[in-house]
Amino acid sequence: MIRCVDVALTIPDNEALTALATLQRLGVPVDALTRADLYRCDIEGDGGDELLAILRGSESIFNPNKHRIALRTGANPLAGEVWIDALDAPDGGDSLAGAAVPAVRGRGLPGIRRLERFTAWRLFDRDGAPAATSVVTAAVETLLCNPAFQKATVT
Secondary structure, three states, X not given: OEEEEEEEEOOOOHHHHHHHHHHHHOOOOOOEEXXXXXXXXXXXXXXXXXXXXXXXXXXXXXXXXXXXXXEOOOOOOOOOEEEEEEOOOHHHOEEOOOOOOOEEOOEEOOOEEEEEEEEXXXXXXXXXXXXXXXXXXXXXXXXXXXXXXXXXXXX
């Protein structure tokens, strides 16, 4: 089963704040911007709680002092969101999968058959609603994605 997990900073995200200021300076009509690491996992069974426990146990993915972790309901970008990954990533993700059991920095992730990492950017308008697809596309084309080595997924 495919499940997605967000890992986002609970401390100020200077990268997102800088990207927001730059997009605004470039004329992209966005009023708020957040960033998260998004992990798309092919897991054995459907256990979301077990997946969260596995990822919480990997300090390369999750640090309880500065991250929040949340299971997502879908496996595609939300409205106002774009997923960025490497062009050469197999099957559409910055794959961290290794052999039979994926490993992150040499540590196994039992119960996970495949693990892909994306950067998820969420853009919002002045009312706090998800930004329109045209705004997300403008942000991708002007700053958030370098087409020389990255690709963007927007729904």
